[in-house]
Amino acid sequence: MAKARIKVPSSAKKGEIFEIKTLMSHNMETGRRKDKKTGELIPRKIINKFECVYNGKTVFSADFHPSISANPYLAFSCRATESGKLEFRWTEDGGAVTSETKEIQVS
Amino acid sequence: MSDTVSNVAILDRRQVLTAAGAVAVAGFVMGPGFAFAKPEDAAARVKEATGGAAVKEGRITIQLPQIAENGNTVPVTVSVESPMSDADFVKVAHIFVDGNPTPDVASFHFSPMSGKADFSTRIRLAKTQNVIVVAQMSDGSFFTASQQIKVTIGGCGG
Numbered sequence: 001m002a003k004a005r006i007k008v009p010s011s012a013k014k015g016e017i018f019e020i021k022t023l024m025s026h027n028m029e030t031g032r033r034k035d036k037k038t039g040e041l042i043p044r045k046i047i048n049k050f051e052c053v054y055n056g057k058t059v060f061s062a063d064f065h066p067s068i069s070a071n072p073y074l075a076f077s078c079r080a081t082e083s084g085k086l087e088f089r090w091t092e093d094g095g096a097v098t099s100e101t102k103e104i105q106v107s
Numbered sequence: 108m109s110d111t112v113s114n115v116a117i118l119d120r121r122q123v124l125t126a127a128g129a130v131a132v133a134g135f136v137m138g139p140g141f142a143f144a145k146p147e148d149a150a151a152r153v154k155e156a157t158g159g160a161a162v163k164e165g166r167i168t169i170q171l172p173q174i175a176e177n178g179n180t181v182p183v184t185v186s187v188e189s190p191m192s193d194a195d196f197v198k199v200a201h202i203f204v205d206g207n208p209t210p211d212v213a214s215f216h217f218s219p220m221s222g223k224a225d226f227s228t229r230i231r232l233a234k235t236q237n238v239i240v241v242a243q244m245s246d247g248s249f250f251t252a253s254q255q256i257k258v259t260i261g262g263c264g265g
Contacts, residue, residue: 059221060218063214076226079219
């Protein structure tokens, strides 16, 4: 899987609700497209799961089906509770996982 | 007596022709081997997701363009009204559609730490259809909302 782009504020006040935006480059092959040369179906390969883990606790997760567009984009909210790490995990069909971590300072 | 018999024969022929016509039209619209989910399939998935529990309208706002020129990437924003406290929060929100090859689009799982039960993403839509959101609250109740969207060019790469 290719690179992910993540937008998280570097600092937040305790209790504040902030927005997280993620964009993962992935062609999200639906399994319904045919190879133009051979006429054979291209097997399905999509990111089927996304998770956001804040200091070890899962804040938000999503299950994707082929109807999610290529380069899956997600924006969601999170409440600032303590300084620490936000981990983002994308799981592809077949089990490959890409993860990224961002730090946040909560005052 | 012979009259009745011929009437029956005509009716039969008519029915056969109508049926054949319907199949031909369906085949032309959908293309060979490429079946779209029917609205009933989406309704069945909604029923499965709710376990047959009562589903109330409201508390959900769906933001979609009225017309999507490109069905490959249609922005959708959903927000569910909820205090998002430890005692009362939105557990999960599902998106279903009734005109894609499969009704499932995505499920989003929240926690009290989410702060707000809202999300934005981009979806593929094969044709003009309804987008249905079903949300389950932490107390087990269900809410739903749906919106129709017109799609100019479908996005399921057939």
